[in-house]
Amino acid sequence: MFGLIAQVLEFFYSIVPNYAIAIAMLTLTVMIILTPLTLKGTRSMMMMQIVQPELKKLQAQYKDDRQKLNEEMMKFYKENSINPLSGCLPLLIQMPVFLVLYRVLHGLTQQAANGGFEPAYLDKSSELYQSLVGQTEMKAFGIDLASSASNAVSKGIGHAIPYLILVIGVCLTSVVQQKQISGRNPAAQSNPQQQLLMKLGPIMITFFSLIVPAGLAVYFFVSNLYRVAQQELISRTIYRTPEAQRLKEIQEKQHAEKQAKGGSEKKGFFAQLLGDMPAPPERRPKGGKNGAGTKPAPDKPAGKNGSASNGGSTRPPAAASGRTTPPGSRSAASRKKKKRK
Secondary structure: OHHHHHHHHHHHHHHOOOHHHHHHHHHHHHHHHHHHHHHHHHHHHHHHHHOHHHHHHHHHHOOOOHHHHHHHHHHHHHHOOOOOOOOOHHHHHHHHHHHHHHHHHHHHOOEOOOOOEOOOOOOOOOHHHHHHOOOOOOEEOOEEOOOEHHHHHHOOHHHHHHHHHHHHHHHHHHHHHHHHHHHOOHHHHHOHHHHHHHHHHHHHHHHHHHHOEHHHHHHHHHHHHHHHHHHHHHHHOHHHOHHHHHHHHHHHHHHHHHHHHHOOOOOOHHHHHHOOOOOOOOOOOOOOOOOOOOOOOOOOOEOOOOOEOOOOOOOOOOOOOOOOOOHHHOOHHHHHHHHHO
């Protein structure tokens, strides 16, 4: 597999002697080969969403017989021309291609004993081998495709600008592609889990573009551009069929039902994951000297001078003569002293 990818890269370099363009042409070749599988997978995924109610009925009918359920579901898929695995097949194929390309780029730029490149997987008489052997960089458009953007930043921001432009291009095309996909499903816009996955995709691919060799960032950028055009084609063809209109009605109905049940309140990811927590019990106020919620004290009969009879806790205002303490509130010793006088 490594030799096959290297030979294809070698062929494109012989047509256009530029490393980045050769990688871009290799990427486009892979994407074009996968296009029929992608279109078929998109249709199967769309049909899977349409027939979900029927599948749930089968699951309820044969919930106690797993083998019978699998037989009926396979029969149902065959009758409706649905392949449940076809939606994942293009991604499963692209991942090995990415890993093989990573290994090939590493082999093309492996260091010899004298410090220069000693390319692997290539015919020594090929133009690509001759252009790399003994070199220390794999330069195209001012970018060393054998080095990463993170390494370039360590050498200075001026040196890293072309690398960062490439990484920004990867990020923007990833965001556009995710918006194209989510825009076709109104129910996904109110689903926190799907929103989280949509946000994680561009973040992860941008992170990889920073740390892997720039040649792989070229692969990401070109494949993203192709997918953006492909998603536009899918929106104008597959998603304008009667089946797509039916799916759109189902999704809008589900979205309206979810909004009616949930009201205007939007729950976060962890709230959706953990479910609604029980409301805390009512907290009763503690009783105290002046605490709220305590029973009022019974009325006390007034004393001789109108003061309360509970030890003089309530004092009337001072008289106009300037006395600050009423007679009834004086101590016994004070009264005896005045009597002796």
